[in-house]
Amino acid sequence: MECLSCLSLRGERSISPGPIVYEGTYWMVDHAYPTIHLGWLVILPRRHVEALHELSREEFLELAEIQYRLAQTMHLDSYVQKEYLMCFAESKGFSHVHIHMVPKPADLPDEHKGPRIFERLKADEEHPIIPADELTAFCDEFTRKLSAIK
Template sequence: MTSMSPECLTCEHNARIGSLPPRERVAADEHWRVAHAFGTALPGWLVLVPRRHVTAVADLTDAEAAALGPWQVRLSRALRDVTGCAKTYVAQFAEAEGFAHVHFHVVPRMAGLSPDLRGPRIFGLLGADGVTTAERDRLSVLIGERLATALGFAIGRDRAARRGG
């Protein structure tokens, strides 16, 4: 990570990745960190964020861009395995006040989801608390373990976090 913004919550979390709770560090590598979204009524709603401060997709480095697609596929597979979702939605806006840092929503779409909430209307479930902190942590650990198993190594936890610091 080469740049950070002191006013950015995502950058603040990236700077202390080793001490974050499971919901804020589902998995990470040198370019990306995965968190479970807060303020959502949908269990398993993930957010994929660059480890450096960047506010536009066009400003991703080639290395960040090369890792982006595999991350989205891996997360979609892990969500399918852990939540049983029928498919995932992937979206990127980074327009909300205080959330200009590029981030990708990777959202599980369950088979029985009401047609009123399908497609972009899924965002009606964001901003509405419903998934407890404990449930977000529980799912984050399961998803992180699934990623580690699928990849054959411990991508689910940053090395510093595994050492306790």
């Protein structure tokens, strides 16, 4: 199966209907989609890499800076209690390394805490997918806030 992350990075098949949140030298940040969890960000290396040990020192240094800035920006919102950070790169079509950075609100239901947060990538009638216009507005505002974090 073709790498869905690479397709998105090349602009051939976007993962999210929202705008890119951040573009660096080695990494970019996009909003996960579909999801019921607004603010679920995905950090992607700009080149195809399937394991963390394949990253260069320079890529790791930029990744650390991005993670710091994303965490600080997420925490500007009072509803964010902490941030989750995960990397598996095991799903079909997504073996390309990608790091999930997810704001954890104080009122997150117990059944979605910890690794069970991935349930929020699934949508159903009770939990509809975030509308594209709402996701776009969030990404635009988050990008504005992120640019102020140094």
